[in-house]
Amino acid sequence: MRSVDPGKRATGRVALLVATRKGVFVLRSNAARSAWSIEGPHFLGHIAHHAVLDPRDRRTLLVAARTGHLGPTVFRSTDLGASWREASRPPAFRKVAEGEEGRVVDHVFWLEPGHAGEPGVWWAGTSPEGLFRSEDAGDTWESVVGLNDHPKMSDWARVEKVGTPDGPILHSVQIDPRDPRHLYVAMSGAGGGVLESTDGGADWRPLNAGVLVNFAPDPYPEYGQDPHCVRLHPLAPDVLYQQNHCGIYRLERPDERWVRIGENMPKEIGDIGFPIVLHPRDPRTAWVFPMDGTEVWPRTCPDGKPAVYATRDAGKSWQRLDRGLPGEQAWLTVRRQAMTADAHAPVGIYFGTTSGEVWASADEGASWSSVARHLPLVHSVEAAELA
Amino acid sequence: MKVWIPQPLRSYTEQRSEVEASGATLAELLADLDRSFPGIRFRMIDEQDGLRPHMRIFVNREEVQGIRVALRPSDEVHIFQALSGG
Numbered sequence: 338m339r340s341v342d343p344g345k346r347a348t349g350r351v352a353l354l355v356a357t358r359k360g361v362f363v364l365r366s367n368a369a370r371s372a373w374s375i376e377g378p379h380f381l382g383h384i385a386h387h388a389v390l391d392p393r394d395r396r397t398l399l400v401a402a403r404t405g406h407l408g409p410t411v412f413r414s415t416d417l418g419a420s421w422r423e424a425s426r427p428p429a430f431r432k433v434a435e436g437e438e439g440r441v442v443d444h445v446f447w448l449e450p451g452h453a454g455e456p457g458v459w460w461a462g463t464s465p466e467g468l469f470r471s472e473d474a475g476d477t478w479e480s481v482v483g484l485n486d487h488p489k490m491s492d493w494a495r496v497e498k499v500g501t502p503d504g505p506i507l508h509s510v511q512i513d514p515r516d517p518r519h520l521y522v523a524m525s526g527a528g529g530g531v532l533e534s535t536d537g538g539a540d541w542r543p544l545n546a547g548v549l550v551n552f553a554p555d556p557y558p559e560y561g562q563d564p565h566c567v568r569l570h571p572l573a574p575d576v577l578y579q580q581n582h583c584g585i586y587r588l589e590r591p592d593e594r595w596v597r598i599g600e601n602m603p604k605e606i607g608d609i610g611f612p613i614v615l616h617p618r619d620p621r622t623a624w625v626f627p628m629d630g631t632e633v634w635p636r637t638c639p640d641g642k643p644a645v646y647a648t649r650d651a652g653k654s655w656q657r658l659d660r661g662l663p664g665e666q667a668w669l670t671v672r673r674q675a676m677t678a679d680a681h682a683p684v685g686i687y688f689g690t691t692s693g694e695v696w697a698s699a700d701e702g703a704s705w706s707s708v709a710r711h712l713p714l715v716h717s718v719e720a721a722e723l724a
Numbered sequence: 725m726k727v728w729i730p731q732p733l734r735s736y737t738e739q740r741s742e743v744e745a746s747g748a749t750l751a752e753l754l755a756d757l758d759r760s761f762p763g764i765r766f767r768m769i770d771e772q773d774g775l776r777p778h779m780r781i782f783v784n785r786e787e788v789q790g791i792r793v794a795l796r797p798s799d800e801v802h803i804f805q806a807l808s809g810g
Contacts, residue, residue: 407767429771439772
């Protein structure tokens, strides 16, 4: 859950914003988070990659959407989805001169509210890899030229060569709560990996030391890694976690070298997956959803037995959390944006699957229950505290 | 001139299937269409002025491949989408 006051425990009802391949659904909890109602779909038939509520006003809701046949856009609501308006200028790359090869936004993948001290500022990551910024709560978007036209971008965003099954993407826009000019982004598709900017996005550099690449001749290049999800801890912003194509990592700045904390996962489970979720108040606690990364990469939970794994000691040890989840023949896949936490105590953990289920735990993963099923493929799940 | 709007884009035209727009080229016509129905152009045409995949535009029932086509006031423009996929 994004918050402008991350140290504060949430006490209200939780809303889960579920973006799917066929539209957006909203799940609302009761006060105990023991019962849920579902509302939607919004934008039925649209491919929605992300739905995010602005924690600064708790009213502005942005949805990244396209259809299979209409171009990418951003929809905005300031009344929690009762009414919607489309961005008047959606994210789009610079138009190039005739004869040059210009890039085209295929879809907006990641939406990130800006720094708490910059109300109205939002960031968007796209496929192919691009970073965009809005200063008017998502109505108009500008290309972040410092990255999109960076001299190294042709190396960092190798559009035509590699990418996820849905294309190469820029994701995991993370903002240092101490300094709005200090940013991290990640690129999937064996491009830039994790990049850092300390000047508001004017310039960028790779931050990938220690992160393995097992799909290229050099196992530890400067860039070319495949981060699946990167999270900065809001209360300890020097601490970053990363679920990568090649394991789970932790970085504590000012160090520059990531440490593979996934080595401490059970060997029969491995440390491959897509999302990683942080405890809102304890920077030593994180949750992952391991998936089978052996042989041809099935990307389902190992052995058909779903489990969340948690560490409470910064990755030195991991505990299996599967009470309430199916015990066998459940080949779930959870995408990188489809797992999240709320800010309650105990923390609620949630994940959505590509088979259209949403699972919830109100006790930090100790026990699980299904709160929605038969939905379309879930792209993202975000927990929000309503105004 | 008359422009026929496909169903997936009628949320921009208040559900009208037929609208009026003007321009000496298809590019100008699409710009005029966007002034009347903000946002409709970008759903059809990308930022490099290319037709998006699945978009098909016909002028006087002849399919065109780009937006530089010259138009006359008496022309008819049909916009279609070739729907596919699950």
